Amino acid sequence: MSLKYAVLAALLEGEASGYELSKLFDVSFANFWASTPQQLYRELERLERDGLVQARVVRQERRPDKRMFSLTETGRRDLETFAAAPPKRPTAIRDELMIKIQAMDGVDPEATRALVEERATWARAKLDRYARVRERLLGGRTEEEYLRRADRIGPYLTLMGGIAFEEENLRWCERVLSVLRSRAALS
Known part of the structure; x- marks a missing residue:
């Protein structure tokens, strides 16, 4: 999948500047699709050129003008076609830490432990961020009420996946750390 469809899906939330889309990616899309601001801006230019989004300039005092992007009907139809088609291939994990763990035998166990603890810290931080996003999305409603009545449930369902x-990730880290502690106790 290309960044194209992630950007089009983000614009379902409404008109946004490139900066706002970058922030939205950090909060809502980071659990399944990462992108740099530079990639987003290049993709927005391509999408505008292809007629899938349109831009308007908003004049600002004491700041540079900003461009606000929104989906065109062509972009919406393209996204709907994409959303209805099955994925081209199953998800594959590409994780540098997994290669390091695969090769850990003969490496200082403390170095491996530190890497896994760092991953656990990242997972906890993401879970904290996701909890804040969840509370914002729910807005005081129960999950059942939100899923039954919200205009759009896709962002919540992807949040649940994240x-x-x-x-x-955290369970795996805890298991690996437990194994490493057990092996250290035998040494």
């Missing part, structure tokens, strides 16, 4: 992913 939470599950990081919870499993």
